[in-house]
Amino acid sequence: KAGVTQTPRYLIKTRGQQVTLSCSPISGHRSVSWYQQTPGQGLQFLFEYFSETQRNKGNFPGRFSGRQFSNSRSEMNVSTLELGDSALYLCASTSGTGEKTQYFGPGTRLLVL
Amino acid sequence: GQSLEQPSEVTAVEGAIVQINCTYQTSGFYGLSWYQQHDGGAPTFLSYNALDGLEETGRFSSFLSRSDSYGYLLLQELQMKDSASYFCAVLSTGRRALTFGSGTRLQVQP
Numbered sequence: 001k002a003g004v005t006q007t008p009r010y011l012i013k014t015r016g017q018q019v020t021l022s023c024s025p026i027s028g029h030r031s032v033s034w035y036q037q038t039p040g041q042g043l044q045f046l047f048e049y050f051s052e053t054q055r056n057k058g059n060f061p062g063r064f065s066g067r068q069f070s071n072s073r074s075e076m077n078v079s080t081l082e083l084g085d086s087a088l089y090l091c092a093s094t095s096g097t098g099e100k101t102q103y104f105g106p107g108t109r110l111l112v113l
Numbered sequence: 114g115q116s117l118e119q120p121s122e123v124t125a126v127e128g129a130i131v132q133i134n135c136t137y138q139t140s141g142f143y144g145l146s147w148y149q150q151h152d153g154g155a156p157t158f159l160s161y162n163a164l165d166g167l168e169e170t171g172r173f174s175s176f177l178s179r180s181d182s183y184g185y186l187l188l189q190e191l192q193m194k195d196s197a198s199y200f201c202a203v204l205s206t207g208r209r210a211l212t213f214g215s216g217t218r219l220q221v222q223p
Contacts, residue, residue, distance in 0.1 A: 035213075043211075100161045101146075106155050
């Protein structure tokens with residue numbers, strides 16, 4: 001079974017721009033969660049989608065948004081980028097039906113200049 | 114809110130045993146997970162405890178005491194490849210997301 005894939009792997013943007021990141025979960029998994037990882041704040045939960053619906057949301061500003069498609073692929077969007085948005089963005093997938101293990105993708109490393 | 118505390122760094126030698134502790138504060142506790150992350154890599158699942166006691170998976174074991182809001186990860190027969198960051202994470206009822214600790218950087222020396 002193929003693992004979680006994320007594209008792109010690396011991205012450089014400038015302040016004020018917007019960015020869209022993509023995540024394809026493990027085949028058959030219906031839940032996708034997004035996390036932001038920075039040296040200062042660690043791993044922080046952004047949001048979780050299941051069957052195209054956002055089920056959970058972390059404490060991030062509205063500039064961070066996401067969506068999920070019918071094939072369970074998910075995208076997250078960050079608008080009006082700030083320097084502090086530079087981070088590793090990780091997505092993780094599970095079956096969404098009580099499974100405790102989250103399977104992480106390799107992440108997208110975003111640098112905002 | 115939820116918070117987890119774990120040591121920031123631990124150093125040990127090859128072949129030794131190391132224990133990484135994690136204390137947590139959360140409402141609606143469901144379970145405690147442990148993840149390993151090598152530099153530049155993604156977190157990978159190691160273990161999960163929902164009930165008190167010890168779970169063993171090869172060289173790795175994880176322990177949970179719900180009454181003490183405490184758990185630990187035990188790594189035996191340390192190998193150089195075990196050098197990585199280890200995160201404890203809480204899964205709480207009603208949430209399907211993990212709240213992570215700040216991570217413990219383990220350095221295994223020859």
